[in-house]
Amino acid sequence: MKVSLKDLAQICGCSVTSVSRALKDSDTISKELREKVKSKAKELGYVPNLLAGSMRTGYTNTLAVILPDLRNPYFSLLAKYAEEYATSKGYSVFFMTTNEISEHEHDAVMKAMQKNVDGILLLPNQLDTQSIDIMNKMNFPYVLFGRIFDDIKADSVVVNDEMGGYLATKHLIEKGHSRILFLNSFMHIFSSQARFRGYKKALKEGGIPFNEEDVKYISTKIGDSEKIVEEIFSKENDYTAIFCYCDVIAFEAIFRLNKMGYAVPQDIAIASTDDIHSEIVLPIQLTSVGFDRAEYVKCAIDTLINNIKHAASPSKKEKEYVQKMIDVKLTIGQTT
Amino acid sequence: MKVSLKDLAQICGCSVTSVSRALKDSDTISKELREKVKSKAKELGYVPNLLAGSMRTGYTNTLAVILPDLRNPYFSLLAKYAEEYATSKGYSVFFMTTNEISEHEHDAVMKAMQKNVDGILLLPNQLDTQSIDIMNKMNFPYVLFGRIFDDIKADSVVVNDEMGGYLATKHLIEKGHSRILFLNSFMHIFSSQARFRGYKKALKEGGIPFNEEDVKYISTKIGDSEKIVEEIFSKENDYTAIFCYCDVIAFEAIFRLNKMGYAVPQDIAIASTDDIHSEIVLPIQLTSVGFDRAEYVKCAIDTLINNIKHAASPSKKEKEYVQKMIDVKLTIGQTT
DNA sequence: CTGTTAGCGCTTTCAA
DNA sequence: TTGAAAGCGCTAACAG
Numbered sequence A, B: 001m002k003v004s005l006k007d008l009a010q011i012c013g014c015s016v017t018s019v020s021r022a023l024k025d026s027d028t029i030s031k032e033l034r035e036k037v038k039s040k041a042k043e044l045g046y047v048p049n050l051l052a053g054s055m056r057t058g059y060t061n062t063l064a065v066i067l068p069d070l071r072n073p074y075f076s077l078l079a080k081y082a083e084e085y086a087t088s089k090g091y092s093v094f095f096m097t098t099n100e101i102s103e104h105e106h107d108a109v110m111k112a113m114q115k116n117v118d119g120i121l122l123l124p125n126q127l128d129t130q131s132i133d134i135m136n137k138m139n140f141p142y143v144l145f146g147r148i149f150d151d152i153k154a155d156s157v158v159v160n161d162e163m164g165g166y167l168a169t170k171h172l173i174e175k176g177h178s179r180i181l182f183l184n185s186f187m188h189i190f191s192s193q194a195r196f197r198g199y200k201k202a203l204k205e206g207g208i209p210f211n212e213e214d215v216k217y218i219s220t221k222i223g224d225s226e227k228i229v230e231e232i233f234s235k236e237n238d239y240t241a242i243f244c245y246c247d248v249i250a251f252e253a254i255f256r257l258n259k260m261g262y263a264v265p266q267d268i269a270i271a272s273t274d275d276i277h278s279e280i281v282l283p284i285q286l287t288s289v290g291f292d293r294a295e296y297v298k299c300a301i302d303t304l305i306n307n308i309k310h311a312a313s314p315s316k317k318e319k320e321y322v323q324k325m326i327d328v329k330l331t332i333g334q335t336t
Numbered sequence C: 001c002t003g004t005t006a007g008c009g010c011t012t013t014c015a016a
Numbered sequence D: 001t002t003g004a005a006a007g008c009g010c011t012a013a014c015a016g
Helices: A005-012 A016-023 A031-044 A050-057 A073-088 A102-114 A130-138 A161-174 A190-205 A224-233 A247-259 A293-312 B005-012 B016-023 B031-044 B050-057 B073-088 B102-114 B130-138 B161-174 B190-205 B224-233 B247-259 B293-312
Strands: A062-067 A092-097 A119-122 A142-145 A156-159 A180-184 A215-217 A241-244 A269-273 A287-290 A323-326 A329-331 B062-067 B092-097 B119-122 B142-145 B156-159 B180-184 B215-217 B241-244 B269-273 B287-290 B323-326 B329-331
Touching: A005 A016, A005 A031, A016 A031, A050 B050, A062 A073, A062 A102, A073 A092, A073 A247, A073 A293, A073 B073, A073 B092, A092 A102, A092 B073, A102 A119, A102 A130, A119 A130, A119 A293, A130 A142, A142 A293, A156 A161, A156 A293, A161 A180, A161 A190, A161 A241, A161 A269, A161 A287, A161 A329, A180 A190, A180 A224, A190 A215, A224 A247, A241 A247, A247 A269, A293 A323, B005 B016, B005 B031, B016 B031, B062 B073, B062 B102, B073 B092, B073 B247, B073 B293, B092 B102, B102 B119, B102 B130, B119 B130, B119 B293, B130 B142, B142 B293, B156 B161, B156 B293, B161 B180, B161 B190, B161 B241, B161 B269, B161 B287, B161 B329, B180 B190, B180 B224, B190 B215, B224 B247, B241 B247, B247 B269, B293 B323
Parallel strands: A062 A092, A062 A119, A119 A142, A142 A156, A156 A323, A180 A215, A180 A241, A241 A269, A269 A287, B062 B092, B062 B119, B119 B142, B142 B156, B156 B323, B180 B215, B180 B241, B241 B269, B269 B287
Antiparallel strands: A092 B092, A287 A329, B287 B329
């Protein structure tokens, strides 16, 4: 049932090499042989074994994209663009998820390397640098995206999260809010730190004092946002606005606030980050900071592909690290 | 930099075979050698080349999951569960998307086969059966999920979409609606046909006459739902409810209706299918028909894995086709 | 224009 | 308990 080059060679009465070349339309093979081989190949349903080829060439034309999860539309949209762009560049992609668990990240990186992917696009947990250390030690092509470390030099593509935090908070302040709750994510994550800086900067510019108690650190897992909103707003408080780390946190916050009898934005205004609505129209459009996701992913993958090519090249002694940051922009929706 | 079994053999002063066996903890290798090999492997950062192994064994422990797209949360949630369950079963997964384009589906299937995946989980476009014909011809292990054909025998796992259409429509009728617009997807798709049947059945039971003009056929691409809602509700009409093919269509419908000044559910009630809210809490909870997604995907992958195992086994002459259907249940939200 | 040879890194007989 | 040899399917280097 399975046809190999060898079979074709036998049938066409030529060598395996000639068959290989004929199928690649090499000029060094006569038109006739080329036609004959190709027609036989089609007739017999020949399916090239790309893995066998990659054993020789050293390239699998496969990438691994490692993300926290595929539940959050923010990440699945990244996955969408990664799949589409990588495919257009001739790569297949393994998606692997970490659920923000160190061990999973490590396993994913190892598995990717064991399966000989040409490169890894990693959105790291930032709980440790174990998996990154491994890739460095192995001199394995990779690009960090979305999150970077202060003390690790690597090719990276991130979003201007500080600007995001700043723009969202500033917008709330301009709308007249001075008591702004910040539902942030955990501070070991790059984006949380950056948005935190942006939030503080906007407060400062607006002449609003910063209170550590106005910032809460929660996960983006289902239910966490609802829970903290329930907790805070069932007690006495004077918040009139919330800046949410990301849309899924904002979604839950709004859902819970509504359930509790608060109107958004009349009672509580909400601004956040991700602008998922620009790609998945939802019943309510959030005021949210977005960016060009297609461009972001394209940039990351281009960097990775470059990296893969350069890994083979000679002059990789003193490499210059690529460190890109994507611009953001605020879209005003119905929640402020 | 890269360490192979050969390198380890040289270092440990034994054969490649012994190294291979030692790393697999084979009983046929002395405890000492095993320990020595394993410690050297760790020390030198040995990364097994799984592809090389699979050339011999014939198995890559890799699956391909082919979906329409990763934008629609419905599909990305399937991707999430597929990735998680496949990983737990020791498989890596290639995700490929078709955007409901025949050629893309064909390319995806071919690429998957060329990369020697052990099996393919396919959510087919249903525009043609080209890619399925190829897999059949090649006797390649696959499972159809989400959508099946009347005239094609294959292992499959689908959702009880007819029941979904029935439950949603029936609920609207029980809420007192008799003029129900149905924003369906295209009728070449299994789910559209099935939900259509369910819709009609519920109407009939409710003693409501069926009008062909009450059913619109649209894509789930961004903007299509908004457009048709705009068209219909800017003209004279007597609809008091909409049954949407899926949540993303419903989301857009609600967004557009609100923009046009209609209140949901006061002016127009909305019911749909997918129940995305059960996994991604959104600002508004739709009345929607859902099902156990984790179980659904698990079932599909288990069937596929079984298929892979049986493809190798002898008695595959007269195979019984596995055809499963997952139960659905209506969740009442805030839109009816 | 075509073929021979070698080998990618592993596993799997078969032998010792 | 260990090893030698063969080979998975392909491509690349070299030869003619």
